[in-house]
Amino acid sequence: MQTIVHARYSLNNGAFAQDLSVCVDGEYIVDAGAYSDLTSRYPEAERVGGDDYILVPAFTNAHDHGRAVGTLALGIPDDFLELWLSDLARMPGIPPYLASLHSGLQLLQSGVTAVAHSHNPVSWTDLASEIPQAIRGYADAGVRVAMHPPIVDQNLLVYAERERFLDFLPAYIRARLPESDMIAPDADEYFAILDDLYDNFHDSARHRAHIQVSPAGGQWCSDPLIIRACQWAQERGTRVQMHMLETRYQSIYARKTWGKNFIGRLDDIGALGDWLTLAHMVWVEDDEIELLAERGAGVAHNISSNLRLRSGFAPIAEMVAAGVPVGIGLDGHTLDDDQDFLREMRLVWTIANRSGMASPDLSADALWNMGGAVAAAISFGADAPLGRLEAGGLADLVLLDWASAKGKWSPADYPPAALLPEFLLRRIKRDHVRHVMRGGEWLICDGEHVNVDIEDVEREIWERLEFEGEEAPSQLGSYLRRFYRHWDDAESPSE
Numbered sequence: 001m002q003t004i005v006h007a008r009y010s011l012n013n014g015a016f017a018q019d020l021s022v023c024v025d026g027e028y029i030v031d032a033g034a035y036s037d038l039t040s041r042y043p044e045a046e047r048v049g050g051d052d053y054i055l056v057p058a059f060t061n062a063h064d065h066g067r068a069v070g071t072l073a074l075g076i077p078d079d080f081l082e083l084w085l086s087d088l089a090r091m092p093g094i095p096p097y098l099a100s101l102h103s104g105l106q107l108l109q110s111g112v113t114a115v116a117h118s119h120n121p122v123s124w125t126d127l128a129s130e131i132p133q134a135i136r137g138y139a140d141a142g143v144r145v146a147m148h149p150p151i152v153d154q155n156l157l158v159y160a161e162r163e164r165f166l167d168f169l170p171a172y173i174r175a176r177l178p179e180s181d182m183i184a185p186d187a188d189e190y191f192a193i194l195d196d197l198y199d200n201f202h203d204s205a206r207h208r209a210h211i212q213v214s215p216a217g218g219q220w221c222s223d224p225l226i227i228r229a230c231q232w233a234q235e236r237g238t239r240v241q242m243h244m245l246e247t248r249y250q251s252i253y254a255r256k257t258w259g260k261n262f263i264g265r266l267d268d269i270g271a272l273g274d275w276l277t278l279a280h281m282v283w284v285e286d287d288e289i290e291l292l293a294e295r296g297a298g299v300a301h302n303i304s305s306n307l308r309l310r311s312g313f314a315p316i317a318e319m320v321a322a323g324v325p326v327g328i329g330l331d332g333h334t335l336d337d338d339q340d341f342l343r344e345m346r347l348v349w350t351i352a353n354r355s356g357m358a359s360p361d362l363s364a365d366a367l368w369n370m371g372g373a374v375a376a377a378i379s380f381g382a383d384a385p386l387g388r389l390e391a392g393g394l395a396d397l398v399l400l401d402w403a404s405a406k407g408k409w410s411p412a413d414y415p416p417a418a419l420l421p422e423f424l425l426r427r428i429k430r431d432h433v434r435h436v437m438r439g440g441e442w443l444i445c446d447g448e449h450v451n452v453d454i455e456d457v458e459r460e461i462w463e464r465l466e467f468e469g470e471e472a473p474s475q476l477g478s479y480l481r482r483f484y485r486h487w488d489d490a491e492s493p494s495e
């Protein structure tokens with residue numbers, strides 16, 4: 001059975017497309033063109049859509065943790081990243097299946113059909129069983145997942161100068177810290193788990209799930225581990241995703257450790273390529289941007305999270321202007337704590353266009369691609385046919401409600417078509433997402449999931465949450481703040 005999906009307006013490759021409809025057969029778009037052409041070529045096809053809608057390719061969330069419930073709701077206040085992380089382990093664990101099922105449902109309601117999921121284990125020793133559960137959760141929601149099981153092998157307590165940090169601490173806090181801040185699994189175990197996951201779940205044909213490798217962050221992983229991860233991915237034609245240069249202190253760590261910047265160091269060890277995506281990249285320098293563009297490495301930008309964790313402002317317009325593929329990720333930490341991808345696109349656009357006439361521009365068209373085709377390419381690879389309204393593409397589509405997105409005030413034939421990408425980007429939010437198709441299947445109809453009741457999932461999560469009493473805060477925060485302030489003082493005061 002074929003379906004023609006049509007709308008008053010369409011956006012493709014970020015731009016307004018005049019009279020562009022698609023014909024879907026099975027999981028794919030088999031034809032794209034004028035509505036009258038498609039109805040004459042496929043007279044038997046079912047017709048969905050109409051003048052009440054805007055048709056756009058579905059979005060990809062290029063970096064997230066699939067937490068389901070925000071960290072604040074679970075008792076962890078926002079703070080500087082380093083301080084926030086020191087308390088994150090206090091959070092009650094949500095069973096991975098429920099967490100990713102709920103996260104997937106939230107994303108779908110926002111028009112997102114694919115996510116890069118950086119897994120935060122409930123228990124690191126259960127990684128091998130948690131990942132399949134998380135994959136199943138996304139599968140039941142109907143969201144494609146690029147799965148990143150994490151590994152770390154150094155610097156968990158502080159990025160460097162551990163002994164000096166320990167000297168800062170009162171004896172009673174020091175006594176509570178584990179001997180070493182390392183956690184299982186070790187590299188051999190990790191890659192054995194990864195091999196297994198890859199054999200069982202990696203789907204490079206239909207792109208339902210990808211297994212990728214994730215040395216969790218530059219400062220938390222040794223060179224040998226990063227090199228091994230990059231080789232593992234290249235041998236299998238899959239990707240690497242790492243957190244990188246999220247805070248100023250990570251950038252200072254690189255200079256302290258190697259006397260050069262982080263991206264230069266990655267290049268030295270052969271860890272930069274078009275198979276790599278780096279999340280955050282707030283503190284990237286000009287010559288690092290050039291290197292990223294030269295090597296084709298992608299960046300997942302997480303503006304809300306960077307604001308909430310006081311990390312700073314990534315030079316997104318500069319990166320896009322240099323040719324770095326930049327996609328948008330929510331990091332499970334949006335400004336309104338609601339995983340609204342459309343509002344996040346608006347926030348990225350607004351903040352990326354800075355003051356000063358010499359500042360580069362970031363267009364609305366570029367933004368639509370950063371949420372769509374580019375986010376898909378840096379998450380699932382440039383070969384995955386996602387994020388475009390064209391024949392051969394996977395049929396992941398969103399119909400937005402035109403009347404409510406437009407509002408009541410503007411005349412019938414306004415805005416001018418050329419301004420449509422900008423107009424919509426300024427106005428849309430999750431409430432305007434009416435219908436969402438993933439792989440030829442309508443999963444969201446009239447804003448609701450066709451198979452799963454999100455409120456049932458929420459109830460189950462709250463019932464299963466184990467608040468093991470009020471676990472005491474680590475009390476490391478104020479000491480970490482003092483410790484890293486010394487790093488600030490040693491650096492030049494300019495930002």
Ligand SMILES: [Zn+2]
Pocket residue numbers: 063064065118243279331
């Ligand atoms: Zn993250």
